[in-house]
Amino acid sequence: MNEFDDDINIREQVFQNAIREYVIFLLLAILLILLSYIGITFFRKKADTDECYTGEDDVYVYKISLFLCTLTLxxxxxxxxxxxxxxISNEVLHLYPHSYYVKWLNSSLIHELWNEIFFLSNLALFILMPFSYFFTESEGFSGSRKGIMARFYETAVVLILLGIVVFGIAWVASAFFDDDKSSQQTLFGLNCCKTWPDVWHIYLPYLYSCISFLGVLVLLLCTPVGFARMFTVMGKLVVKPQFLHDIDIDLYRVTLTEEDLRRKIKHSNFAPTKIANGCAPTDLHKALEEIIKEKLALEKRKMVSPLRRNLGYPLVILILLALTAICVLMVIHNIFQLLIGIKELPFGTKQIALGITSLSALGPAGAALEIVLILYLMCASVVGFYTLPGFCHLRPKIDDTTMVLIIGNCIVILVLSSALPVLSRTLGITNFDLLGDFGSMEWLGNFYIILSYNLVFAVATALCLVNKFTATVRQEIIQRLKMVFQREKQRSHSLNYLNGAVSMGSGGCNLKDD
Structure with missing residues (x-):
């Protein structure tokens, strides 16, 4: 009887854990979907200004694509x-291991979250986003009845053909680059009956591993650039201080200029063909618009408190500089640990127990710093990606981003965000192990790849920062050198001209003497 009761209790416990996980994931999904929808609607082109609609089918296609983009984001x-x-879960369980209010937070929940995100990332990358793009561009097969189902059939066929091509490439690549004999036998027609079961267990993870490696390489390229670009972006968002400068004087000057321009425009309205004081009416209107913008900016700066106006910008720059310096120092520390052999490679799926020990030597403060650095890495990578030449054209515009651009940006954000845990663990920003299939990528077990990645990241970040803070000085030095060279060139040219004139004059005198 006791064994039967224990069996019932175990099954009840498993059932309750499953229900709890489903409820938590559902609440988290609803929150993320709402935030993603708000973000997409902030950038997408509004329906009343979008001229791509030619019928009711386009409206449904647009809504379906918008929903898929929202899920992907x-x-x-x-x-x-x-x-x-x-x-956060590890630190909470470490600080309050026996608390009744955190019993729902356990290792099973975190493991399942990692597995769900990995599965959904594959689903969005290989199915949802390609389907959304092809569905937006589809028109239906020629000769078929026009409608949303015809467009759906065309999209499904194109997506299936694309999937066959992509998985075929992954199949061939895994057979050539894998030393396993079974993979090579499968390539040449042996063991074909095992091919289809291996799609989900071998080829899809292999394909995602390649995409993840590409995403990590993109992060290696754009994150150091983003570190340098963040200073410029924050400089535009934060009011820059102007010490020993009176804003009221500038406002008085701008106000007088505005009144003068309005008087000239009013005077030109009585004589439209007459040019007022040498300025055409269109030039006067443009000058007035610029003065109004300058006046609004000055009024905005005046509304800011002096403490915030004078200390806000330096404080933000110091915070960004400190975060970047900490990232570089942690990467350098990770390089030394890899060389000595203290640090393990991030490869391998590990089942860890949360709450046993803190991840940082500084305790909760160090864990909070790791979270800030991870989010800072993501922000810098996004800013750096849209700064790179060629990719800047993908940058979304507020209320003026088409659906195709939204799909492209969702794919970019998905690739970068999926590679972020791998990047953070590879660089040693955090010691939290990669769970689920995130840590099963074979290239994570290559010591030379991991070490080279850390070295290139540290050197690239240092060069980008040096280039950022010395660009003005270098430009000024180059400009001064150009001025010196031009002056010397003009001086030598003048001397040559004078010598030629003197020689011609002396030659004329000799002729006269003869």
């Missing part, structure tokens, strides 16, 4: 929050 945000949520 929600998955991307979830991938970004994987490490922060895991780190």
């Amino acid at each position: 929600a998955i991307s945000v979830g991938a970004v929050l994987l490490l922060p949520i895991s780190i």
Whole structure:
């Protein structure tokens, strides 16, 4: 009887844990979907100004694509929050191991979250986003009845053909680059009956591993650039201080200029063909618009308190500089640990127990710093990606981003966010192990790849920062050198001209003497 009761209790416990996980995931999904929808609607072109609608079918296609993009962006945000949520959970369980209010937070929940994000990332990357793009561009097969189902059939066929091509490439690549004999036998026609079961267990993870490696390489390229670009971006958002400068004087000057321009425009309205004081009416209107913008900016600066106006910008720059310096120092520290052999490679799926020990030697403060650095890495990578030449054209515009651009940006954010946990663990920003299939990528077990990645990241970040803070000085030095060279060139040219004139004059005198 006791064994039967224990069996019932175990099954009840498993059932309650499953229900609790489903409820938590559902609430988290609803929150992320709402935030993603708000973000997409902030950038997308509004329906009343979008002229791409030619019928009711286009409206449904647009709504379906918008919903798929919203899901993809929600998955991307979830991938970004994987490490922060895991780190917070570990610290909470470490500080309050026996608390009744955190019993729902356990290792099973975190493991399942990592597995769900990995599965949904694959689903969005290989199915949802390609389907959304092809569905938006489809028109239906020629000769078929026009409608949303015809467009759906065309999209499904194109997506299936694309999937066959992509998995075929992954199949061939895994057979050539894998030393396993079974893979090579499968390539040449042997063991074909095992091919289809291996799609989900071998080829899809292999393909995602390649995409993740590409995403990590993109992060290696754009994150150091983003570190330098963040100073410029924050400089535009924060009011810059102007010490020993009176804003009231500038406002008085701008106000007088505005009144003078309005008087000239009013005078030119009585004589439209007459040019007022040498300025055409269109030039006067443009000058008035610029003065009004300058006046609004000055009024905005005046409303800011003097303390915030004078200390806000330096404080923000110091925070950005400190975060970047800490990232570089942690990468350098990770390089030394890899060389000595203290640090393990991030490869391998590990089942860890949360709450046993803190991830940082500084305790909760160090864990909070790791979370800030991870989010800072993501922000810098996004800013750096849209700064790179060629990719800047993908930058979304407020209320003026087409659906195709929204799909492209969702794919970019998904690739970058999926590679963020791998990047953070590879660089040693956090010691939290990669759970689920995130840590099963074989290239993570290559010592030379991991070491080279850390070295290139540290050197690239240092060069970008040096280039950022010395650009003005270098430009001034180059300008001064150009001025000196031009002056010397003009001086030598003048001397040559004078010598030629003197020689011609002396030659004329000699002729006269003869």
